[in-house]
Amino acid sequence: MTPEGKVKEQVKKLLKAYGAYYHMPVQNGMGSPTLDFICCLNGRYVAIETKAPGKLATVRQQKTMAEIDAAGGTALVIDGSAEHLRQLQDWLIYVTTTGKLSAP
Numbered sequence: 778m779t780p781e782g783k784v785k786e787q788v789k790k791l792l793k794a795y796g797a798y799y800h801m802p803v804q805n806g807m808g809s810p811t812l813d814f815i816c817c818l819n820g821r822y823v824a825i826e827t828k829a830p831g832k833l834a835t836v837r838q839q840k841t842m843a844e845i846d847a848a849g850g851t852a853l854v855i856d857g858s859a860e861h862l863r864q865l866q867d868w869l870i871y872v873t874t875t876g877k878l879s880a881p
Contacts, residue, residue: 781827784855784857785801798817823853825853
């Protein structure tokens, strides 16, 4: 398994532990770019880009993340470090303890 693949497994484990819906789109060069994971929990949207330890998001990924943030979603880069995994876990805890968003 690749270093990034190991990070993806860690992210999946956390998402499943908190009951988040997620999918991992297959990028084929058509349509808008996105990140590795698209997730929803209690009506809140988060997209996650996974990276091998020490690697950074590309300029294109950073642009996608900025668009997600501007639309009111959350975008995270997770590289498998304890700090990044804790950031994701903190988001998951916050979302599960603040209740479900109601429809407008």
